[in-house]
Amino acid sequence: MTQDGDIPGPQRIETDVVVLGAGAVGENAAGRVVQGGLEAVLVEPALIGGECSYWACMPSKALLRPGTALQSARSVAGSREAVTGTLDARSVLERRDSFTSHWDDAGQEEWVRATGIGLVRGRAVLLGPRELRVETNDDGGPLTLVARHAVVLATGSTPVVPPIKGLDGMDYWGTREATSAHEVPQRLLVLGGGVAGTELSQAWARIGSTVTLVARHDVLDNYPEPARELVKAGLAADGVDVRTFIGADFVRGTVDGGVEMGLADGSVLAADKLLVSTGRTPALSGLGLEGLGLDAVRLASDDTGLVEGTDWLYVVGDAAGKVLLTHQGKYEARATGAAITARARGSLSGAGAPAPWSREVSTANHYAVPQVVFTDPEIAMVGRTLEQARADGVNASETSLELSVAGSALFADDYRGWAQMVVDEDRKVLVGVTFAGPGVSELLHAATIAITGEVPLERLWHAVPSYPTISEVWLRLLEKYGL
Structure with missing residues (x-):
């Protein structure tokens, strides 16, 4: 590698660790390896920073925040009277663009170089253990990379496209198009009631679209019912027409450039744009895994990220298919980077398992995953629901109540919220906490610490x-529990 971290090519380059994917997860894996004194090379065919920076976490939350801020002002007497208009769509989209750096990754590239990580822009294929061929973006010919210690797959995930008649070949939005669009569709039809579909339904409704959301199950069905009912009420207040427990039979284009969707009940919905947000799957195809006898659909890996049956291949983040959340992926990547460094030094042997609280393992994935739905109201949840805990064999109880304390009354007039804690009755510790309501995401880390620290x-x-803060709900939950 040259001094500034660029890879000269085309040629055969040896390094300690090769990381495929320069999103937030890959950056963390490579960064931790370099901090440990090893060399690392990132390989990325697209923008450095990945999905989260340009098409997911950052732009979607930038689209949501102005509407939440406006609603917050409207929810308090005194400030309510000062609100005289609606969101300015142009300003919302321009602010969103600033958070994506206008889809320019120069700043991210500068960080990679400054950190001492090598960078190859291109698409890689595994040739064998620790060896890859990269077709570089600059047409400089193929480059061979050889890793002395490890190859890390941080290739993210790709959208799942449902098998709906007429969808193939249709001009529709995925989440990428929905978070980067520069025009507000008059009518937006959203297929999928998960986190992305729900958040983007509310974001575009508040920016100016008339939105219909269609879901095969309930909206946000992985979350407790009282929490998702609050979100559905928030969607309804913004004019979103929510159609749940119904599937789509077909989609078709219209002569005016719009789209129609036929539902299982015989009704037909019309819109100017269709957003399909029906889940994601690990992006593992085209990497050459089949040639190594490995599964190109889902890889089994341990808590250090090491792929079963190998002593050199690791998988982290969405590509690992465990927890498809950026913050958990970054956490996995830090653990994997530490494990690779420890194994290279001989302080962690082969596929040996580190201690549960070691920095070389991502054990929190099993019991303390924090997640936020950034709708208005928000849902903030960490750990397990009552049903999940009992399915795991935990002797669990739940305590729940409406979130009604002095802090919530001050936060907004007519504040509506809900809180739940799930307790392991044998150990008398928390195994799950959920908050729903405006502003509750800032309560989440306290719950995460309580669960992780047992x-x-x-x-x-x-x-x-x-006092008086919304966090007083902790006292109310403990009192209701019986302390």
Whole structure:
């Protein structure tokens, strides 16, 4: 590698670790390896920074935030009277563009170079253990990369396209198009009631679209029912027509450039744009895994990210198919980078399992995954629901209540919220917490710490919440539980 981190080519290059995918997860894996004193090379065919930076986390939340801020002002007497208009769509989209750096990754590239990580822009295929061929973007010919210690797959995920008649070949939005669009469709039809579909339905409704959301199951069906009912009420208040527990039979284009969707009940919905958001799957195809006898659909890996049956191949983030959340992927990547470094130094042997609390393992994936739905109201959840805990064999109970404390009353007039804690009755510790309501995402890390640290409820009782804040809900939950 040259001094500034670029890879000269085309030629055969040896390095310690090769990371495929320069999104947030790949950057963290490579960064942790370099911090540990090893060399690392990132291989990326598209923008450095990946899906989260340009088409997912950042632009979607940038689209949501102005509407939430406006609603927050409208929800308090005194500021409500000062609100005289609606969102300015142009300003919302321009602000969104600023958070994506206008889809320019020069700043990300500068960070990679400054960190001492090598960079190859191109698409890689595994030739054998620790060896890859890269077709470079600059047409400089193929480059061979050889990793002395490890190859890390941080290739992210791709959308799942449902088998609906007429969809193949249709000009529709995926989440990428929905988060990067520069025009507001008058009518938007959203297929999919998961987090992305729900968030984007509300974002575009508040920016100016008339939105219909269609879902085969309930909206946000992985979350407790009282929480998702609050979100559905929020969607309805923004004019979103929510159609749940119904599938789509067909889609077709219209002569005016729009789209029609036929539902299983015989009704037909019309819109100017269709957004399909029906899940994602690990992006593993085209990497040459089949030639190594590995599954190109889903790879089994341990808590260090090491792929079963190998001593050199790791998979992290969405590509691992465990927890498809950017923050968990980055956490996995940090653990994997530390494990690779430890194994290279001989302090962690082969596929040996580190201690559960070691930095070389991502054990929180099993029991303490935090997640936020950034709708208005928000849902913030960490750990397991009551049903999940019991399915895992935990002797679990739940305590829930409406979120009604002095802090919530001050936060917004007519505040509506809900809170739940799930308790392991044998150990008397929390295994799950859910909050729903405006502004509750900022409560989440306290719950994450309580679950990860296995804080006994009797000790948690002495964590006094400040008054008057929404966090006083902790006291109310513990009191209702019986402490």
